[in-house]
Amino acid sequence: MHCNFVRRRPCSRPLTALVISVLFGVVCSVSAVPLERIKLPAGFSISHFANVPNARQLARGGPGIVYVGTRSVGAVYAVVDEDGDMHADRVHTIAIGLYMPSGVAYRDGTLYVAEVNRILAFDEIDQNLSTPPKPRIVFDQLPRDSHHGWKFIEFGPDGGLYIPVGAPCNVCNVDDPYGTILRVNVDDGGMEIVARGIRNSVGFAWHPRTRELWFTDNGRDMMGDDIPPGELNRVTEFGQHFGFPYVHGGEVLDPIYGKDVALDDYVKPALKLGAHVAPLGPLFYTGNQFPHEYQGDLLVAEHGSWNRSRKSGYRIMRTRFDPSGKILRYEPFATGWLVGEANWGRPVDLEQMSDGSIIVSDDHAGVLYRIAYDNRPRVLAK
Numbered sequence: 001m002h003c004n005f006v007r008r009r010p011c012s013r014p015l016t017a018l019v020i021s022v023l024f025g026v027v028c029s030v031s032a033v034p035l036e037r038i039k040l041p042a043g044f045s046i047s048h049f050a051n052v053p054n055a056r057q058l059a060r061g062g063p064g065i066v067y068v069g070t071r072s073v074g075a076v077y078a079v080v081d082e083d084g085d086m087h088a089d090r091v092h093t094i095a096i097g098l099y100m101p102s103g104v105a106y107r108d109g110t111l112y113v114a115e116v117n118r119i120l121a122f123d124e125i126d127q128n129l130s131t132p133p134k135p136r137i138v139f140d141q142l143p144r145d146s147h148h149g150w151k152f153i154e155f156g157p158d159g160g161l162y163i164p165v166g167a168p169c170n171v172c173n174v175d176d177p178y179g180t181i182l183r184v185n186v187d188d189g190g191m192e193i194v195a196r197g198i199r200n201s202v203g204f205a206w207h208p209r210t211r212e213l214w215f216t217d218n219g220r221d222m223m224g225d226d227i228p229p230g231e232l233n234r235v236t237e238f239g240q241h242f243g244f245p246y247v248h249g250g251e252v253l254d255p256i257y258g259k260d261v262a263l264d265d266y267v268k269p270a271l272k273l274g275a276h277v278a279p280l281g282p283l284f285y286t287g288n289q290f291p292h293e294y295q296g297d298l299l300v301a302e303h304g305s306w307n308r309s310r311k312s313g314y315r316i317m318r319t320r321f322d323p324s325g326k327i328l329r330y331e332p333f334a335t336g337w338l339v340g341e342a343n344w345g346r347p348v349d350l351e352q353m354s355d356g357s358i359i360v361s362d363d364h365a366g367v368l369y370r371i372a373y374d375n376r377p378r379v380l381a382k
Contacts, residue, residue, distance in 0.1 A: 033365050034344060037336040043291070043375035046334070049368040050079045050088035055361035057152055057281065058351035058368075059104040059111070062126035066351060066359055067094070067111055068368070069104040071150050076101050076113050078129050079368060086357060086370060092129040094122060102202075103151035105161065112161065112186070114151035117144040119161065119184070138186050143168070143178065148200040152281070152349075157211045161186050164215075166200035171220045171245045171254060179244055181215065181235075195235050197242040197266060202303075203281040203349065208296060210325065212236060214270070216279035216300060219248050221307040228252040230273035232282070232300065232319070240267045271327050276305035277313030281349030281361075289356025290373045296321060299333060301347040301360065314338035316347055316360065334371065337362075 038046045054070040061067050064081040066088075075096045082089040095101065095113065103114030111125040113135070119142075120135035138161075143149065148166025156162050160183040167179045181194040181201060194213070204215035217231040228248030243250065243266035245257040250268030253261060273279050281301045285294050297318055304314035316334040321327055337345040346364035353359060357372040 033362075033367055035369075037339065037344075038369075039332075039335050040371065041333065044371060044373050047087075047370050047372070049086075049359055049370040050091060051367050052077050052079060052091065052361070053366045054363045055348065055366060055368055056102040056150075056363055057104050057349045058359055058361050059106040060351055060353065061106045061111065062109070063354070065126060065129075066353075066368070067104045067106060067125075068361065069102045069113065071100050071102045071363065074098045074101065076104065076111075078125070080129065086353070086355065086372070088368070092132075094125070094129070094132045095120075095135065100146065100150045103153035103163075105153045105155055107155050112138065112153060114153045114163065116146060116149040116151070117142045119153070119163070119186070121186070139163075139184050139189055139191070141189075141191065150202070152202045152204065154204060156183070156213065157206055158183075160184060162194065162204065162213070164198065164201040164204075166198075166202075167244065170222060171199075171257065173245060173257060181213075192238075194238050195240050195242060197240075197244045197246075198233075199244040199248075203279070203301070205282045205284050205298070207325075208284050208286050214282060214284075214298065216273075216282055217242065217244075217269075218278055219275065220245070220254070221276070223248075223252070223255075224275075225308050225310070226275045229269070229275055230277050230279045230302075231269040232271040232273060232279065232298075233267070234270040241265075242267050242269075271319065271330060273300075273302075273330070274312050276308045278303035278305060279313075280347075283350035283352060283358065285352065285358075287352050287356025287358075294318075299350055299358070301350055303346050303348060304338065304343055311338055311341055311343060314343045314346060316350070334360075 052068045054073045057069045059067045066079045068077045076094040078092040079088045080090045099115040105112040111122040113120045118140035119138040121138045145168035147168045163182045165177045184191045200218040201215045213235040219228040246261045280303045283299045300317045302313035305312045314337040318333040320329045345362045348361045351359045360369040
């Protein structure tokens with residue numbers, strides 16, 4: 001793998017030792033992740049795609065390009081498969097020194113990057129990976145709170161850029177724009193609230209048929225091992241309220257804020273997930289590589305628990321639907337990042353590639369994986 005690092009400082013934040021180490025070769029180190037531990041359904045394989053420190057949200061750019069946001073290292077990368085063999089050949093540094101640039105989205109040749117408090121745009125980025133342009137500010141009206149402040153962003157079918165704003169706490173009463181999902185017009189800066197009552201969404205996707213927005217939400221901590229459940233939610237109309245901080249998981253009244261609250265006043269989850277599994281990036285599968293029965297299924301990356309006596313999550317789950325759109329099952333798709341009570345990786349986000357395979361980011365192991373269906377014995381690494 002060849003790597004190209006560009007020393008650009010779009011803001012005045014000082015570089016940390018970690019970022020400096022990244023610039024001088026951490027990305028190019030040989031992967032040592034134990035891929036043989038990952039269990040997948042028959043016919044699927046997983047391979048190492050690239051090393052990217054603290055890899056968070058993914059966005060597919062032009063041919064062979066995957067953009068990667070980070071949280072703790074303050075950098076944004078472009079991972080490039082130059083020869084179309086579905087293995088990364090080069091990693092470019094697009095920006096460094098940013099404020100938790102976890103979220104990335106791509107549209108019409110422009111890369112959009114979400115810092116905690118603003119959205120930046122890098123125009124004509126695909127043609128300028130070695131010398132990235134100076135970003136322009138698209139929107140700068142977001143709170144600066146770092147607690148649940150990192151973003152997941154995506155363009156919806158309506159052309160709006162959707163942005164979650166988490167609650168700046170474990171649990172507290174919040175006013176707009178906290179605890180919401182916003183929709184921003186990147187052309188004129190117009191903003192509206194899509195949904196409220198959301199503690200901390202770090203992932204959403206649109207159903208390929210109904211175009212409804214589905215999002216994950218991380219439940220509150222400090223209520224015990226098994227409550228409240230994490231949430232998979234569906235937005236059927238703008239302005240819906242999903243319960244936070246009064247109701248968690250559609251069924252658990254908050255001991256502080258849930259007094260005299262009616263459960264039916266709030267939208268219940270489409271699916272209640274495990275407590276503290278930290279559901280992050282979802283992906284509706286629409287490719288042609290996986291078996292036909294995967295069409296329209298929703299894959300969800302469960303980042304993994306911390307506020308639990310025994311760990312849970314650390315896996316990718318598959319949500320299966322019947323023809324009417326009702327959820328039939330929620331079952332493991334990829335497991336093995338958690339071995340006993342020790343985890344060596346934490347999946348974050350999923351991105352579907354042009355060939356129908358999916359790329360998975362892992363902020364703990366600092367790698368991108370590629371999961372493919374070939375019905376042949378798996379190839380573990382390049």
